Amino acid sequence: MMNPIWQRLQEQANNMQQQKIADLLKEPKRVEQYSFAVGDIYLDYSKNFIDQNVMASLLALADSVELTHAIKRLIAGEKVNITEDRPALHTALRRDLNKPLLVNQQDVMQNIGAQFDKMATIVDKLHAKRWLGATGKPITDVVNIGIGGSDLGPLMAVEALKHYQQSAVKMHFASNIDPVVISDLLKELNSETTLFIISSKSFSTPETLTNAQVAKNWLIAALGQSIENHLLAVTASPEKAQGFGVHSDNILTFEPWVGGRYSIWSTIGLPLAISIGMTHFKDFLKGASAMDEHFANAELAQNMPVILALLGIWYINFWQASTLAVLPYINTLQYLPDYLQQLDMESNGKQVTIHNQQTPYTTGPIVWGQVGTNGQHAFYQLLHQGTHFIPVDFIVAANSNSSLTEQHQQLIANCFAQAQALMQGRDDTKFAHEHMPGNKPSNILLLKKMTPFVLGQLLALYEHKVYVQGIIWQINSFDQPGVELGKKLADRLYQSIKNHQFDEQIDVSTQALIEKCREMSQ
Numbered sequence: 001m002m003n004p005i006w007q008r009l010q011e012q013a014n015n016m017q018q019q020k021i022a023d024l025l026k027e028p029k030r031v032e033q034y035s036f037a038v039g040d041i042y043l044d045y046s047k048n049f050i051d052q053n054v055m056a057s058l059l060a061l062a063d064s065v066e067l068t069h070a071i072k073r074l075i076a077g078e079k080v081n082i083t084e085d086r087p088a089l090h091t092a093l094r095r096d097l098n099k100p101l102l103v104n105q106q107d108v109m110q111n112i113g114a115q116f117d118k119m120a121t122i123v124d125k126l127h128a129k130r131w132l133g134a135t136g137k138p139i140t141d142v143v144n145i146g147i148g149g150s151d152l153g154p155l156m157a158v159e160a161l162k163h164y165q166q167s168a169v170k171m172h173f174a175s176n177i178d179p180v181v182i183s184d185l186l187k188e189l190n191s192e193t194t195l196f197i198i199s200s201k202s203f204s205t206p207e208t209l210t211n212a213q214v215a216k217n218w219l220i221a222a223l224g225q226s227i228e229n230h231l232l233a234v235t236a237s238p239e240k241a242q243g244f245g246v247h248s249d250n251i252l253t254f255e256p257w258v259g260g261r262y263s264i265w266s267t268i269g270l271p272l273a274i275s276i277g278m279t280h281f282k283d284f285l286k287g288a289s290a291m292d293e294h295f296a297n298a299e300l301a302q303n304m305p306v307i308l309a310l311l312g313i314w315y316i317n318f319w320q321a322s323t324l325a326v327l328p329y330i331n332t333l334q335y336l337p338d339y340l341q342q343l344d345m346e347s348n349g350k351q352v353t354i355h356n357q358q359t360p361y362t363t364g365p366i367v368w369g370q371v372g373t374n375g376q377h378a379f380y381q382l383l384h385q386g387t388h389f390i391p392v393d394f395i396v397a398a399n400s401n402s403s404l405t406e407q408h409q410q411l412i413a414n415c416f417a418q419a420q421a422l423m424q425g426r427d428d429t430k431f432a433h434e435h436m437p438g439n440k441p442s443n444i445l446l447l448k449k450m451t452p453f454v455l456g457q458l459l460a461l462y463e464h465k466v467y468v469q470g471i472i473w474q475i476n477s478f479d480q481p482g483v484e485l486g487k488k489l490a491d492r493l494y495q496s497i498k499n500h501q502f503d504e505q506i507d508v509s510t511q512a513l514i515e516k517c518r519e520m521s522q
């Protein structure tokens with residue numbers, strides 16, 4: 001039977017639909033009530049369809065699934081990833097290294113510390129131009145070859161923190177198996193001064209291994225067999241990296257209980273550490289750790305990840321919102337929507353509960369977005385006057401990394417104006433097509449400034465939000481079995497395309513497409 005709190009929430013949603021957010025905002029102390037800060041992030045969630053009763057019901061929903069206990073289990077390293085029978089301990093990576101944490105009676109902090117030390121040595125050598133290539137020249141370019149969590153975190157964070165760059169070493173990223181990516185990149189690079197980081201938790205992801213093999217062949221063709229100093233690996237499967245030809249001294253590891261999409265805090269963060277240096281990298285970890293502390297200790301009603309999660313549940317399950325737009329008004333957060341897409345959609349794109357039952361409700365939203373103000377001139381029309389109901393997270397910083405203060409004020413004004421326009425709409429128009437219905441909810445995450453600490457806080461905030469939603473939906477947020485089938489089929493179809501042989505398991509449409517490709521490529 002459906003939890004009675006769900007029924008109550010549905011009734012409350014039906015009643016709320018008659019309300020105007022602009023009227024709700026007239027309540028005394030509304031903003032004080034529905035806003036708070038954690039470290040350098042201030043959340044204003046007053047422009048939502050909520051009141052005290054709705055919040056009380058949402059918090060009761062959280063209590064009904066023993067959320068406080070679930071938070072403790074995550075952070076203590078219990079096996080919350082039940083299908084893979086292991087913890088999801090990304091929080092250990094940013095915790096005080098001197099505080100032991102036992103997993104299977106073993107202190108996991110020691111190896112985390114040892115790997116960070118190894119990472120620091122690599123970073124220092126590169127920064128000091130002491131990491132030399134085969135011909136004795138210092139490395140000038142580093143290419144991260146990885147995909148999914150082994151690409152998006154470093155890519156997003158290196159760009160987000162580009163104003164904190166400490167080194168002249170240029171960072172590049174190759175993820176897609178589309179051959180133009182690696183071949184175009186290699187055209188720009190000098191093999192004598194290029195270092196490749198092969199980032200792969202499993203060290204068996206076809207895209208990554210294919211691109212890595214092209215890079216390795218390119219190095220051998222130019223430098224002969226002595227390419228040891230041109231290859232690094234970051235992986236949870238070090239023996240496979242060695243099998244590929246990476247020297248054991250050049251392999252950084254992390255534990256299998258770090259999920260790919262939660263791995264930016266581990267040695268997978270090496271490209272970021274190279275870019276911003278270890279001191280800033282540690283600040284990034286500290287920001288996440290501050291959010292972990294808050295998540296673990298704040299009461300649910302004042303707990304930022306919990307509040308964001310409950311608002312998401314409110315709209316997804318009771319207002320039929322199927323998407324969430326994340327709109328950063330910080331240009332260097334341009335890859336954040338992509339990063340959050342994997343974090344949220346790979347974690348909560350599930351329809352079977354931890355009790356092996358079909359969920360009777362909708363789960364994870366479609367996450368999408370783009371930086372403002374660019375998005376304003378592309379898809380905001382649909383947000384304002386389209387027929388879909390799309391809650392928005394706006395992200396903006398009070399201070400810029402540029403000294404053009406007035407221009408930054410214009411940026412902030414645009415962000416606040418969009419949130420206001422979505423809420424207020426416009427009914428003073430002459431023609432129906434000009435009418436803007438308004439009443440669209442949004443959160444504003446106001447950051448002090450885009451710093452390593454704040455980025456750490458922000459990413460941990462969304463990680464925990466996703467976990468809370470998974471707990472409420474009773475799904476396992478830490479596996480991704482749905483991506484396996486496509487990988488297997490691609491492997492089989494590659495053999496068919498290459499050898500032009502079909503087996504009866506290939507459907508007729510796909511067979512015809514393979515034929516057409518052959519015809520068109522002749």
Ligand code: F6P
Pocket residue numbers: 147148149150199200201202203204205208260261346480483
């Ligand atoms: O897309 C599936 C996935 O397993 C992601 O979860 C992961 O981040 C990505 O592939 C890359 O995996 P790996 O780091 O093992 O190469």
